[in-house]
Amino acid sequence: MKSLYALALLLLCVGASAKVVYKTIQADGSVIYSDTPTTSSTPVNLSAMNNVVMPALNNAASKKPNSRQVSKKQNPQVQYQVSIVSPMxxxxxxxxxxxxxxxxxxxxxxxxxxxxxxxxxVVKTQSNSLFELEGVNRGAHLIQIHFIDNSGKILASSQQQTFYLHKASALNNVN
Structure with missing residues (x-):
């Protein structure tokens, strides 16, 4: 346990970019590493330690397309476009x-x-592109069409547009 503590302390000292690390052996046998010298400390030669340089992760030369990426390029996903033909x-x-x-x-x-x-x-979902609605209330209505796959994922959407439904009023018929 004491040696793990000493090793962790040594790594912290190395990580702190200390130029010289000093080793002190105490009376109970425990070892302490520090960057400040004491009367009973001895300098530790750190030049024998391994240095590892990690390559950059965003190195373009190291990026090789895997088989999944290649298949996507060979089979591009279809881009659907949906529009509402009527009402305008x-x-x-x-x-x-x-x-x-x-x-x-x-x-x-x-x-x-x-x-x-x-x-x-959502009013209706169907395989036909013609929607026949009955009993729609008068006024302004905002509509949009989604083109979806069998799992319900939206493949494409039309722009939202407004139509107005007018109904003759019995209040306007004065006899």
Missing amino acids: HEESIRDNSGNVSIRASVSPNGASKYQLIMDNQ
Whole structure:
């Protein structure tokens, strides 16, 4: 245990960049290493110690692509783009029953699912790019389409856009 203490102290002294380390053997036999000399201390020659130089981690020459990186370059991941075809941005739809058709397109075509987000809530998820909604309330609605894989991971998203649903009001019909 005492030798471990002495070794740890020696390493601390070396780590502190001391030029000379002194060894003192006490009356009980314990060894103390220090950078300050005492009357009973003897200098320790540290030139025989090993010096290790670690190579830089960001060395470009040491970076070799592994097989996983090579396969990614050979099979690049498809970048999908989704857009909402109809209704157009800020389009007004007039339908008293609240029926709305929302159509999306994706490029390139893929066999995944479409998810309609309306007013920041998931409305429907389906394999068809045409969403037929019924009973939508009047007013402004924010929509977005996500193109998702079978596990639910979003592959691409359309930009958010707004449409307005107008319904005729019975209050405007004055007889």
